[in-house]
Amino acid sequence: MSQVTLHKVVKNYDETPAVRGIDLDIADKEFVVLVGPSGCGKSTTLRMIAGLEDITDGEIVIGGDVVNDVPPKDRDIAMVFQNYALYPHMTVFENMSFGLRLKRVPKDEIRQRVESAARILDISELLDRKPKQLSGGQRQRVAMGRAIVRDPKVFLFDEPLSNLDAKLRVQMRTEIKKVHQKVRTTTVYVTHDQVEAMTLADRVVVMNAGLIEQVGTPNELYHHPRTRFVAGFIGSPAMNFVPCRLEEASGALRILLPGGHAFPVPAERTERYRRHAGSADLVFGLRPEHVTETHRNVEPNQEAFEVTLEVTEPMGMETLVYFQLDGAEVCGRVNPAAGAEAGQPMTLLADLNHMHLIDGTSGLVL
Numbered sequence: 001m002s003q004v005t006l007h008k009v010v011k012n013y014d015e016t017p018a019v020r021g022i023d024l025d026i027a028d029k030e031f032v033v034l035v036g037p038s039g040c041g042k043s044t045t046l047r048m049i050a051g052l053e054d055i056t057d058g059e060i061v062i063g064g065d066v067v068n069d070v071p072p073k074d075r076d077i078a079m080v081f082q083n084y085a086l087y088p089h090m091t092v093f094e095n096m097s098f099g100l101r102l103k104r105v106p107k108d109e110i111r112q113r114v115e116s117a118a119r120i121l122d123i124s125e126l127l128d129r130k131p132k133q134l135s136g137g138q139r140q141r142v143a144m145g146r147a148i149v150r151d152p153k154v155f156l157f158d159e160p161l162s163n164l165d166a167k168l169r170v171q172m173r174t175e176i177k178k179v180h181q182k183v184r185t186t187t188v189y190v191t192h193d194q195v196e197a198m199t200l201a202d203r204v205v206v207m208n209a210g211l212i213e214q215v216g217t218p219n220e221l222y223h224h225p226r227t228r229f230v231a232g233f234i235g236s237p238a239m240n241f242v243p244c245r246l247e248e249a250s251g252a253l254r255i256l257l258p259g260g261h262a263f264p265v266p267a268e269r270t271e272r273y274r275r276h277a278g279s280a281d282l283v284f285g286l287r288p289e290h291v292t293e294t295h296r297n298v299e300p301n302q303e304a305f306e307v308t309l310e311v312t313e314p315m316g317m318e319t320l321v322y323f324q325l326d327g328a329e330v331c332g333r334v335n336p337a338a339g340a341e342a343g344q345p346m347t348l349l350a351d352l353n354h355m356h357l358i359d360g361t362s363g364l365v366l
């Protein structure tokens, strides 16, 4: 069993806090992605799990053993970096088997393990080539192969795809997912790219300023963000935010935006929000896909409003529209056939069934 547990883990570089006390439980066979903006502490966290950084305080447990004082080579982990650091003078086979040869694993077993990993990665044909005869994606696979042959307790990935071009990155993302489905090794993966995080992870850990903001499945984070930070970080284009106040009139609540636009709050949210009625320190959140063109079958809690479009971005299957709504820039996603045109007025539909209300001071989603 290869669970990884972090108890109140802290890392300070001299006086600067990089990781400020995080707790995290990673289950055996789980694929967990640490994601967050640059400098939030995700690489430091990964490097502490690997043993490449000392921890200032707290405890790290791998497979039931506290590893705080265990050197990296004895932690039974394998790390894949963004610069794959293959040995240029060695063949793919030699690169992949290097670690096993150092450990004096018998020759037959080495061959068997390398060939099995090569099959998983679909690089059996490349074992005699040198790294310079490989494409970027193939090199990435060899780097993964080197990790797989060691059959470690845990794989650690540090932004492994950031050197690849956009198309290859998407392709390798799928490859990594397939490999994990085959080998099922517990994996901790670091990226700043929320799409990569969402597509790969069983669970995503969103970090911000040295702390964990939220841990959840991709769908939990997307549909039920607990903070404004997570709401804004997960999803592209990002969730729209407009400062607002909440008003109550004859038992019903409504959102009032600074320029006078008003949206009714769905009746089933009344209980949840009522105690915030009268508050002016709130933020209204709505994802772009819940701002669409109007259509014939308008459902309850969908409210039409008129804007002047500033920019339109045709994406093929949809058109992104940008406009000002009471002082905030807002993005919507409309049907390409809806005739959206920059500079022109358009009637849009806000689907308030999917609205979020956020406390302006604490940043907590209500």
Ligand code: ADP
Residues within 6 Å of the ligand: 013, 016, 017, 018, 036, 037, 038, 039, 040, 041, 042, 043, 044, 045
């Ligand atoms: P991320 O991987 O999320 O971009 P890091 O974990 O690399 O962030 O860094 C977290 C914080 O710690 C940043 O403020 C960074 O500047 C600082 N930091 C990272 N490594 C060092 C180091 N070796 N010495 C001093 N500060 C560091």
